[in-house]
Amino acid sequence: MTLNVDQGQINLAAGKNQPLQQTLTAINTALQGLYQNTGTGPVKKVDASTPKNLAPPGQCGLSVTGANGNFTVNIALPQQASGSSKPTNATNAPIYQQIQSATAANFTVGLVTYPISTGTSFNFPNPGATLYWRLRSSYDQQTWNNYTTQPGAVAAGLQTSAASEPATVLNQTNFARVDSIGAGGAATIRVYGSGGVGTSWTSGAGTNSKVIPAGTILNVTYGTLAYVAWTGEQYQVRPSLSQVLPDSWLPVGSVSVISNGAGLVLPTIAPVISGGHIIGYNVTSGGNDITGTLSFAVTDTGGGTGATVGPATVSAGVLQSLGAGNPGSGYSGATVVTPSGGVSGGVAGGGGATGNNGGRLFGLTTNGA
Amino acid sequence: MFEVTEQYLDTASGFHVIKLRHGKTEHIVQIAVGHDTCPACGRVAPKDNLGELDPKAMVQGVQDDMNKSLQAQLAYAKKHGIPIR
Numbered sequence: 001m002t003l004n005v006d007q008g009q010i011n012l013a014a015g016k017n018q019p020l021q022q023t024l025t026a027i028n029t030a031l032q033g034l035y036q037n038t039g040t041g042p043v044k045k046v047d048a049s050t051p052k053n054l055a056p057p058g059q060c061g062l063s064v065t066g067a068n069g070n071f072t073v074n075i076a077l078p079q080q081a082s083g084s085s086k087p088t089n090a091t092n093a094p095i096y097q098q099i100q101s102a103t104a105a106n107f108t109v110g111l112v113t114y115p116i117s118t119g120t121s122f123n124f125p126n127p128g129a130t131l132y133w134r135l136r137s138s139y140d141q142q143t144w145n146n147y148t149t150q151p152g153a154v155a156a157g158l159q160t161s162a163a164s165e166p167a168t169v170l171n172q173t174n175f176a177r178v179d180s181i182g183a184g185g186a187a188t189i190r191v192y193g194s195g196g197v198g199t200s201w202t203s204g205a206g207t208n209s210k211v212i213p214a215g216t217i218l219n220v221t222y223g224t225l226a227y228v229a230w231t232g233e234q235y236q237v238r239p240s241l242s243q244v245l246p247d248s249w250l251p252v253g254s255v256s257v258i259s260n261g262a263g264l265v266l267p268t269i270a271p272v273i274s275g276g277h278i279i280g281y282n283v284t285s286g287g288n289d290i291t292g293t294l295s296f297a298v299t300d301t302g303g304g305t306g307a308t309v310g311p312a313t314v315s316a317g318v319l320q321s322l323g324a325g326n327p328g329s330g331y332s333g334a335t336v337v338t339p340s341g342g343v344s345g346g347v348a349g350g351g352g353a354t355g356n357n358g359g360r361l362f363g364l365t366t367n368g369a
Numbered sequence: 370m371f372e373v374t375e376q377y378l379d380t381a382s383g384f385h386v387i388k389l390r391h392g393k394t395e396h397i398v399q400i401a402v403g404h405d406t407c408p409a410c411g412r413v414a415p416k417d418n419l420g421e422l423d424p425k426a427m428v429q430g431v432q433d434d435m436n437k438s439l440q441a442q443l444a445y446a447k448k449h450g451i452p453i454r
Contacts (some may be wrong), residue, residue: 186401215396218401219401219418223415233386234379
């Protein structure tokens with residue numbers, strides 16, 4: 001059957017039916033004009049059914065490459081070849097491919113036969129392997145042509161860091177800085193980049209890098225040694241290194257959450273004296289960044305003795321009030337209340353200046369900076 | 370200016386997570402509201418100051434700091450005619 005139509009066919013089909021003959025002629029004329037304008041032609045019938053018990057197909061091209069722990073196999077069908085001596089597959093019939101690999105060039109050692117398929121592109125993960133490859137083809141999976149062999153052995157190579165989860169043991173680092181500052185009754189952990197507080201930081205894995213947003217972690221208890229990791233969504237703060245090493249987490253650094261008193265301003269207090277007794281204390285300035293217990297010494301150059309202070313109330317790092325204790329006696333007015341302390345102790349240590357985990361967890365860490 | 374774009378409580382990690390964003394720049398604010406762990410013995414204790422926390426003010430403080438820094442940068446760029454991206 002052909003989809004080509006000529007005037008003879010039209011005349012034969014229409015017979016003596018003049019209107020039909022004219023209509024078919026007009027349609028054919030319009031089609032020919034369309035073909036000419038668009039550069040197309042009548043659809044050719046293609047028989048894609050598999051020939052039965054035919055001779056094997058022409059040789060297919062085989063190309064195997066290895067990279068990133070994978071073998072990539074590409075097959076060129078006969079109809080895709082070029083040149084005067086190219087094999088043919090005139091009917092474009094499907095061709096079954098059988099791929100084999102081996103560890104020896106003569107395919108006698110470590111022979112692996114992969115599932116037969118009509119596909120032409122395959123990917124076989126096999127990190128670190130070096131293999132020889134060959135291919136044979138068939139129309140009916142019974143009659144095969146000769147093996148086409150890939151010249152030489154192909155190495156798959158190893159997986160690169162670009163294809164790895166962040167926490168796998170590979171060549172990676174980061175340029176995050178992690179520190180803590182006192183913020184009243186609790187500390188703040190800051191994670192930031194080399195541009196300073198609030199700037200994002202860079203994580204490097206192999207030759208790749210990505211930018212991670214900076215973070216401010218509030219209401220952290222003093223005296224803790226914290227390990228910080230980035231999950232891709234938020235920061236995690238854990239008391240031990242092993243807890244921040246899940247595969248999908250990115251270790252950032254560690255920090256000892258202590259206050260060094262850098263921002264500490266001690267309060268000033270004026271005693272309220274009546275009849276030689278201290279009956280109360282006025283907080284004239286609450287100070288700032290008080291992170292630990294305050295102590296108070298009451299001294300008097302006029303001979304007053306025995307007075308003590310009551311409970312001190314600190315909120316958000318500021319002394320709110322100081323209760324009266326023992327009123328004492330003999331206080332004349334030349335009385336001074338001297339505060340001291342106010343700095344949290346915490347634990348020592350907590351990360352080195354350049355990280356100390358074998359180069360895998362690299363965080364510049366300072367305490368209370 | 371930095372604005373709050375998202376916030377949620379993650380009970381698994383014990384953090385109130387607040388995300389600030391200005392253009393492509395993100396800043397993560399997290400308020401620890403979960404438990405504390407003793408660094409010596411590992412004993413876990415719940416936070417005892419949650420009633421005193423004012424998360425809105427805490428976030429506002431960070432937001433103000435970030436915006437102050439951002440404004441300084443923008444002023445610098447404007448002064449010297451540097452394009453911003």
